[in-house]
Amino acid sequence: MKIAFVLESINSHTNGTTATCLRFAKELEKKGHQIVLMGHEFKDKSKEPDGYIGFPHYTFPIFEGLILKEGFNFVKCDPVRIYDAIKDCDLVHLFLPFKFQNVTRLIANGLGIPVTGAYHLQPQNITSAIHLGHWKFANNVLFYSFKRYMYNDVRHIHCPSKMIANQMVEHHYERNVPHVISNGITPFFHRVNSKKPAEYADKFVVCMSGRLASEKRQDLIIKAIAKSKYNDKIQVVLCGVGPNRNRYLKLAKKKGLANPLLIEFRDQESLRELLSFIDVYVHASDFEVEGISAIEALACGAVPVISDSKLSATNAFALDERSIFRHGSVDSLREKIEYFFEHPKEREELSKAYIESTKQYALDLQVQAMEDMFLAAMQESKEGKDIPSTMPRKKDLKKERKLFKKIVKAGRLKEMPERLR
Secondary structure, three states, X not given: OEEEEEOHHHHOXXXXXXXXXXXXXXXXXHOOOEEEEEEEOOOOXXXXXXXXXXXXXXXXXXXXXXXXXXXXXXXXXXXXXXXXHXXXXXXXXXXXXXXXXXXXXXXXHHHOOOEEEEOOOOHHHHXXXXXOOOOHHHHHHHHHHHHHHOHHHOOEEEEOOHHHHHHHHHOOXXXXXXXXXXXXXXXXXOOOOOOOOHXXXXXXXXXXXXXXXXXXXXHHHHHHHHHOOOHHHEEEEEEOOOOOHXXXXXXXXXXXXXXXXXXXXXXXXHHHHHHOOOOEEXXXXXXXXXXXXXXXXXXXXXXXXXXXXXXXXXHHHOOOHHHEEOOOOHHHHHHHHHHHHHOHHHHHHHHHHHHHHHHHHEHHHHHHHHHHHHHXXXXXXXXXXXXXXXXXXXXXXXXXXXXXXXXXXXXXXXXXXXHHO
16 A cells, blocks of 8 residues: 555654654554655755655744644645655555644545544643643533544554543544554564663662653652652652743752752663663643553563552553552652552562563564555445445535645646546
């Protein structure tokens, strides 16, 4: 198959959705498929992946600074370039519910190319950036907007967890078929050496990996360790980049963290080495579609302490209550970390159990499930049972005609597709 992956932020290596996109693309190519990557152009063209099609930057009015701070970019949607990119594709896969994906969807519909989607973005990922993450009304409005804007017209949706699939059902995504497929972990993530390097030898190491953003709640870790009776024996390491870096460094000093807070961005090899010797991995997020960084930590033998938030899918990885803390509670998190500090033998036993538990998330299994979803969408389209064929919306047809007029005017087609005549 020739498949187009559409995602603006492919040029951002600090974005979890980007990591998933590139991971699946690489594995699908190993299986003989051709992947066309479409996203924001790279400043350094030499770093663009093979087969990459970059689009110019679009400056979003008013919120541009906040968008860039969150590690995202928007692109200019040139219908002629999009047509050129997907015209020979067997399928188009959309990662987010934004304009770039939606314009690509409309052009694919006009060409009769089947389209699938993914639900990688929770409304809370947007609202928490403006400190409204827990405002139910705002989140419900976004759920509805995503549905009306794009998901209503894409039947087969990749959901990285049961939690987000359930959220789709709860918010009345009646037209969709959710496919629960983990973002998957590669064999690269495994325990390499459990012996601590000299600088950590006398410390109990607590780590969290992920963007330094408000919804990830790294602040809870800092506050919990600062209140702990073992404060002077615990080293906190945060792996990642993001808008809250300076805030967390100041918070650590203000709360009295005994050992200086370490904030590092590590490459995969260095991260694997760290995850192989840490004592506890904390995943404190209030909102999480899956939390692949947590699975990577477990595969390396880390014992987790995970938030029980109903809007975080990561707590599904916990084997028992010892690894669950009450979301948003500094004292609950502190108690769980202190428990593992005081019970090293239990921690060692759990480490082996967690390594075993991650085998079900192996990337090759997830890629096969993704292929099955693609084939189902292609078969549906072939039989004329896809949404664009059975339930086309008038406003979509109107937009398609407008886009294809530009494509015809540019000389790419002699006439409008039959669907639009």
